[in-house]
Amino acid sequence: MNQQPQPLPGASNAMTFGILSIVLTLxxxxxxxxxxxxxxxSNAKTAQKIFMQSGGEYTGIENAKTGKILSYIGLALAGxxxxxxxxxxxVIAAIIFAAISDAGMN
Numbered sequence: 001m002n003q004q005p006q007p008l009p010g011a012s013n014a015m016t017f018g019i020l021s022i023v024l025t026l027x028x029x030x031x032x033x034x035x036x037x038x039x040x041x042s043n044a045k046t047a048q049k050i051f052m053q054s055g056g057e058y059t060g061i062e063n064a065k066t067g068k069i070l071s072y073i074g075l076a077l078a079g080x081x082x083x084x085x086x087x088x089x090x091v092i093a094a095i096i097f098a099a100i101s102d103a104g105m106n
Contacts, residue, residue: 008051008060014043014067021074025081034078040071 017040025033047064 005057005059008047008058008064010043010047010050011060011063011067014040014047015063015070016040016067017043018067018070018074021071022077025074025077030078030081030085033074033081037071037075037078040067040074044068044071 017036021033021036021040023033024036044064044067048061048068051058051061051064
């Protein structure tokens with residue numbers, strides 16, 4: 001009796017977390033995007049490991065690969081936002097420090 005292949009466990013979750021990481025990073029919350037990126041990468045790795053060990057028992061490895069790519073993109077975007085925030089607040093701190101030290105000289 002020929003059994004039909006089952007959907008790969010964790011593959012859909014990996015893709016969902018990858019999409020969430022990009023959407024959350026771009027809309028409101030960089031740190032939440034980074035968290036969902038890590039979750040997506042973890043689920044994608046687990047799904048790929050299960051697929052390699054199964055020997056054709058599961059289908060849907062494409063979802064895991066797509067989720068992995070989307071998670072990397074979301075993680076990169078979160079890193080860029082973090083870098084921009086550090087530069088932004090560094091410039092503000094430098095301006096405040098320069099104004100305070102300039103006011104003390106006069």
